Amino acid sequence: MKTETAIPSLQATKPTKPRQKQKGTHHVAGYLFISPWLIGFLLLTLWPIAQSFYLSFTEYSLLEDPVWTGADNYTKIFASDTTFTKSLSVTFMFVLFSVPLKLFFSLMVALALNKSIRGMNLYRTAIYFPSLIGGSIAVAALWRNMFGIDGYINQVLAWFGVEGVGWISNPDTSLGTLILLNTWQFGSTMVIFLAGLKQVPQELYESASVDGAGKVRKFISITLPMLSPVMFFNLVLGIIGSFQTFTSAFIITKGGPINSTYMYAMFLYEKAFKHYQMGYASALAWILLTIVALLTIINFMASKYWVFYESDGGKTK
């Protein structure tokens, strides 16, 4: 069933449920219960998707009716829009660095937190805390001040005799600053890893110890494979999420300097709601959707080679 492949981590951990045993069917009641979602889906998701596709072939400013222009938007985007190329490459850079960084950090932290020592809850809370507020505009304001030319970071660097740069106003470092902010909010990814670690059967480690396996060996042969479904889940959602980064670029750097942090989502937002080029923005949205969908499909195909599911009877490949 498709349900199982959509969220991979479920496959590994969901206890088999005796769904088939059910005798009664409730077609009417079933649809009645899901109707709030179903109506919302048709009205606010499916219909907009279809309309967005149509609009991507038109010119539309909200004031007049859409005018069909064929593939003009797409031709313009690919042939002559340098801002498109720039924002796409900025976004790719962002995704390329922030996703692996975040995955790596969250995994390391989860491993460190997966111990039973006293006060562990306190540590978990402290480490999770920045993620709670990290996406808010308040933190964006904080970040903008700390990384400013005479902000806190440079003051600390000056102590060590390092001359700081204007982290946000320098096109070479601005994107890095946003990546750092994104990495700082690794909390939810980390919690998912932590939950995954708790599900690894302890017997595996015990029998490995009997066989004389060391710490590193156990990590590579047990922890990593057992954690791979969770890793995959975090990777897929991480990529999709990073492609949509908006608030930090919008508030901290405003896309600048010289478009060095002009994220795709921001570009699209400005096309649609600043210049009111709804058709053009829709075409941009469909290009984004295509890229994200392709990457997700590639991810799913590649997952066969590295994601380990218990239910496969222990095959990794």
Add this chain to the structure above:
Amino acid sequence: MNSVRARLSSHLYLTVFSFLMLYPIIWWVGASLKKTEELSLPTLWPSKPMWSNYWNGWHFSSEYTFAHFFGNTLLMELGNVLGGVATAAIVAYGFGRLNFKFRGVWFSILLLTMMLPNQVTVVPQYILFNKLGFVDSYVPLVLPHFFGGGAFFIFLLVQFIRGIPRDLDEAATIDGASVYGIFLRVILPLLKPALVTVAIFTFIWSWDDFFAQVLYLSSVDKFTVGLALRMFIDQFDIQWGQLLAMSLLSILPSVVIFFLAQKHFVEGIATTGLKG
């Protein structure tokens, strides 16, 4: 002997790491009390705390105080939480317990929508709300929560419902309860802790959902705290101490909820990611 040393070193690096993670926030508290000149000094705490930062920040706009913006945001949140909690349980019961045609297909679609970049739907949604005259009102922000509260929460609750023993349903059926009766009298009461999780997450996420707010609200009168902060940032001469003070206040509701309901948090995320 060895394990004691291992434990001590664990404590040591966890303490250092927690401190590093929290350091920007500690600095933030101090900075919110600093004078502008003092902000560019590498000190953690001001020589003389400027409590007036809070007073002046609160009154930064000539028309409204932050009380107005907090009121607006809480009003919006009330709708969001109410809508999410009320409808997510209903939808989740349908998916989690009832057997109907194409259930599997719909459920797959539900999961797929979690992966859909919202850029694809945002333009037509805006056009729709614009046509209905709802732009610059809370309707586009609140209404979507009444359609099941979002795929994520439905999914979370479905997982939770699947963990409730079916014997309970069967016993109720023998007693003559209909599916509606089972939902109201058996499932809903048991769902309470999970619904608290839904409420908390809805609250915190909508508080931070800056994109929708900036998109749909344009008159200052209706501004949320986030938009008021943005207005603050966009001023020509930013009073950083005041801005940082107000930013700090703006995260306070989320922080309070986080500490009141810590257990729900970690469990909530874990359930969604993994547990059956």
